[in-house]
Amino acid sequence: MTTPSNFTEFEHLQSTILRIHNQIVKEExxxxxxxxxxxxxxxxxxxxxxxxxxxxxxxxxxxxxxLFYLTLRKAQDLQQPLYSIPLDDLHASRKFKxxxxxxxxxxxxxxEDDSRPTWGEISFRLMNESSTTITQTELNTLxxxxxxxxxxxxxxxxxxxRKLYSYTEKEKGYQLQLLCRDDSTAKELINKVLDLQNxxxxxxxxxxxxxxxxxxxxxxxxxxxxxxxxxxxxxxxxPMIDVRxxxxxxxIWGINKPIALYxxxxxxxxxxx
Numbered sequence: 413m414t415t416p417s418n419f420t421e422f423e424h425l426q427s428t429i430l431r432i433h434n435q436i437v438k439e440e441x442x443x444x445x446x447x448x449x450x451x452x453x454x455x456x457x458x459x460x461x462x463x464x465x466x467x468x469x470x471x472x473x474x475x476x477x478x479l480f481y482l483t484l485r486k487a488q489d490l491q492q493p494l495y496s497i498p499l500d501d502l503h504a505s506r507k508f509k510x511x512x513x514x515x516x517x518x519x520x521x522x523x524e525d526d527s528r529p530t531w532g533e534i535s536f537r538l539m540n541e542s543s544t545t546i547t548q549t550e551l552n553t554l555x556x557x558x559x560x561x562x563x564x565x566x567x568x569x570x571x572x573x574r575k576l577y578s579y580t581e582k583e584k585g586y587q588l589q590l591l592c593r594d595d596s597t598a599k600e601l602i603n604k605v606l607d608l609q610n611x612x613x614x615x616x617x618x619x620x621x622x623x624x625x626x627x628x629x630x631x632x633x634x635x636x637x638x639x640x641x642x643x644x645x646x647x648x649x650x651p652m653i654d655v656r657x658x659x660x661x662x663x664i665w666g667i668n669k670p671i672a673l674y675x676x677x678x679x680x681x682x683x684x685x
Contacts, residue, residue, distance in 0.1 A: 422470070429473065430464045437462045437480060458484070492528060499668045509537040509585065510546050511663045512554065512608070512673070514562060516570050516655035526645075532570055532655040534605060537585035543665040551662060554608060555673035555685040561604045562657040563676050568604070570657070571597055574630045574650040576621040584611060591650055595620070626650075659683070 441459040451457040462480040464473055481489060516532035523529050538546065562568040573593030579602050580587050588605065592598040598620075599613070606613050623629035634646040659675035672680035 426468070426473065430466065434463050503665055503668060508665050509539055510541050510543065511535055511537050512660065513663065514558070514660045515658045517658050518653050518655050522654065530572070530651060530653045530655060532572060534588060534590065536588070536605065539583065539585040546664065551671065551673060552684055555660070557608050558660045559674045559685050561607060562660070563674060567657040567676055570601060570655050572651065572653050572655055574623065574626040574652065578619045579613065580617055581614070593652065
């Protein structure tokens with residue numbers, strides 16, 4: 413690669429960051445037109461403080477980043493929006509058996525432009541335990557089993573598809589609903605989940621829901637729709653996406669924070685394994 417004689421890495425990096433960051437800031441403050449500096453107006457002053465300037469030092473650029481992304485936007489760009497309730501409220505509303513949840517995520521290199529990674533979750537309950545009977549030894553044993561079943565070979569890959577498979581044995585804590593591409597994939601995944609508790613599947617409890625025309629029912633590109641005068645992509649239903657195992661948690665009634673059992677993604681600093 414040929415570079416200009418006056419090329420400097422910092423100037424190139426700074427100009428790239430300035431162009432991208434300032435565009436985002438201006439979109440956030442789109443109610444303020446032009447580049448006029450009016451620090452007497454609080455919102456105009458805030459916009460000016462967030463914009464990177466060509467003569468900024470590296471420290472100044474970092475401070476503007478922190479002000480915009482952490483102070484103003486509360487790091488929302490790093491968090492996927494959730495539709496949920498706080499664990500404290502859940503615990504106050506109902507008592508429940510310990511729940512184990514396995515989390516899967518699409519590899520970043522496979523994520524399409526302007527999209528978020530697709531996630532997958534599988535959960536089951538420990539019906540023979542309660543918050544007062546479960547032990548640390550049992551959790552450690554389960555964490556090691558999860559590591560063996562799902563953590564090996566760079567993380568187990570769940571090949572999500574358009575066919576919905578359900579496996580229900582309520583008395584054993586299983587009410588699994590899995591999107592897979594075929595019967596064999598679904599059975600393999602169910603086998604691995606049940607093996608965590610040394611259970612064997614009884615296939616009479618396996619049901620499937622398969623559309624007559626999957627391409628029509630769950631199109632790859634569902635198109636756009638207009639909401640409040642703006643065009644938004646319609647959500648993709650049952651996309652054909654591979655998601656890789658990331659980590660597993662235990663949610664126990666009375667403890668208002670999930671316990672990280674095994675984590676191969678470095679999301680938690682205190683995983684048991």
